[in-house]
Amino acid sequence: MADVAALYEAEAPRLWRFFRRRTASPDEAEDLVHETFTRALGQGPRTRVRNPGGYLTRIAQNLLRDRAKIARRRSADLHVSADPDLPAGTDPVHLLEVRNMLDRLEVVMLELPETTREVFMAHRLEGLTYTEIAGRTGLTVKQVEKAIARAMVALDRGLGPR
Structure with missing residues (x-):
């Protein structure tokens, strides 16, 4: 990757805003920005990235997706249906699919x-x-x-x- 400090300075604010719109707190968003760069740097110098901003966005999306899967697994054990015959107000799977499509749209547009x-x-x-x-x-x-x-x-x- 390009000079890491310059890349961090250029991309961290955008990633922070990306995470801030999707998380509960500014601290959580900051942690996710750091995790994004940690994962990117974990790929090592062998990885040649044509579009570092798009690459970082893809890592950020994957982080959020991983966190959603973990949260869904944790909450599945706690879920108790009041009436199994009544439809749910909002389908969380559909919302996740829509969010995923919007994230993919953002990546394509940035590229x-x-x-x-x-x-x-x-x-x-x-x-x-x-x-x-x-x-x-x-x-x-x-x-x-x-x-x-x-x-x-x-x-x-x-x-x-x-």
């Missing part, structure tokens, strides 16, 4: 080149036309079309069946 990501988000989130995006970015309409196509292919690959 896109900045221009491609900007063009895709301008079209899909802001609803801008290709012509409006071309005017905003200085690209041609054809380049905008290709950028959106590249983003769609990356999303299809990243969010495909798992």
Whole structure:
């Protein structure tokens, strides 16, 4: 990996925010940031990482997934159903699947080149036309079309069946 101190300085705040949105306390988020870097460094210098930010995000997602599995196992023994015929209000498995998909979406979006990501988000989130995006970015309409196509292919690959 690149210079660890510089990577930590650049990525730790983003990872802390990522964990803070998903944990109960700031201290827990801080511990998870450290655990993320510990796991990344545990891979050793033999690992060549093209996108360190995306790699760290993937490790962070796996940490959260591992913690959710452990918590689910612990709580399964404590669960007592009041009435087995009544459906549960919220399906925790479905929520975990949705969270997993959103995490995968975030990783794929972070791995896109900045221009491609900007063009895709301008079209899909802001609803801008290709012509409006071309005017905003200085690209041609054809380049905008290709950028959106590249983003769609990356999303299809990243969010495909798992």
